[in-house]
Amino acid sequence: MERIVLIGLNHKTAPVEIREKFAAVCVDGTAPLEQIEKLPQVKEAFFISTCNRMEVLFTTSTLDQGIGQVVRHLAALYDETPGALKPYLYIYLDHEAVKHLFRVACSLDSMVVGEPQILGQIKGAYRDAVEAKTSGVILNRLLHRSFSVAKRVRTETQIGSSAVSISYAAVQLAKKIFNNLQGKKAMLVGAGEMAELAAEHLLGQGVSEIVVANRTLDRALALARRFKGNTVPLEELGQELSRVDIIISSTGSPEPVISAQQVRTQMRGRRNRPLFFIDIAVPRDIDPEVNRIDNVYLYNIDDLQSIVEINLSQRQKEATRAEHIIEAEALKFEGWLRTLEVVPTIVSLRRKAEEIRNTEILRTYGNLHSLPEEQMEAIDVLTRSIVNKLLHDPILFLKRTSARARKDFYLDITHRLFNLDEEQVEMVDDEAQQSVVSR
Secondary structure, eight states: OOEEEEEEEETTTSOHHHHHHHHHHHTTTOOHHHHHHTSTTOSSEEEEEOSSEEEEEEEESSHHHHHHHHHHHHHHHTTOOHHHHGGGOEEEEHHHHHHHHHHHHTTSSSSSTTOSHHHHHHHHHHHHHHHHTOOOHHHHHHHHHHHHHHHHHHHHSOTTSSOOSHHHHHHHHHHHHHSOOTTOEEEEESOOHHHHHHHHHHHHTTOOEEEEEOSSHHHHHHHHHHTTOEEOOGGGHHHHTTTOSEEEEOOOOSSOSBOHHHHHHHHHHTTTOOEEEEEOOSSOSBOGGGGGSTTEEEEEHHHHHHHHHHHHHHHHHHHHHHHHHHHHHHHHHHHHHHHTTTHHHHHHHHHHHHHHHHHHHHHHHHHHOSOOHHHHHHHHHHHHHHHHHHHHHHHHHHHHHTTSTTHHHHHHHHHHHHTOOHHHHHTOOHHHHHHHHTO
């Protein structure tokens, strides 16, 4: 019987200096997936590597040898000895491997619980496995099931609905102020990492233009090019307030760079259109008195942090509900996996019945001589229907026995009862097996 194995490391088990080695291998043309699939004890294989995780999912009929080969190969790929690599690895088998994959796809194992990027990364890695022809009956079914489980968790829980990063929380607040960010204009004051991330989220929500103001012109130009925006000198911040709707400020200035008087002056020209400030600088960039002006909304990093903490707590509650869904889905997959043991017998039974049907049809056609084509088709349909109905109950019985302790006894009886050829059972190909298990 094929065993499912998952070997990996992530941000919980390995420091960044180890994880970055895996990321480097993935971009240097080494093609770890195809190399792993060629290992003698590995039948099917799937490989994923991101900045925070590396995982190999594979099937093997020789558990210890398969695990040993994969670990040794990973160690060689990343220029480590197996002994040096093992402390960073986790290994899951069968049911636990399935559950882990589902947890990863649902973002329960991510650094930020509920983040959506990992599912897209898994789908991309699966496309690589399909193109390399390293996935088969088991992993195809398992990966597709992981996508369905992730969708179900997103639909039935609120695990991805709350902002859990400062930059994302800022954009969610902006959406509450403006209802819709389509066509809005945003300005970055300073060019720090959090402002950059916020800009990415803003553009993702439909903001039409990004303007960058920074003391270092080179950095401002680089950031503006990335977001296809423009730059303005810091000295012209006041005038720029008349035309933008959202300002995200993150400079290292010891004094405020935007005063309440500047904002009051520009609000007259704006005809009181709302103006939204996000001050994520410490010390603060924006005069707190700005918040007293009508139609002006100011949030600082403490405001955003409190939102993030509340939402993280909410996501953890939703994660508990997601875990229940994952456990149920893993058990369903385990039930399907057990049916694979009876598939060769079912395929053999169908083939024998089809051979008998074809032989008798040919004999009948020979005796009847020159039957009209429509009558020959009618006989073909009739005989297929009879065979399918006769086999329905025996096949259903075999599928139900897959979960029983005496499964081997029932399979043996079936072989004896229908005089099935053992060689024929062993020759079942993946296409025939896939046809049966997908019914």
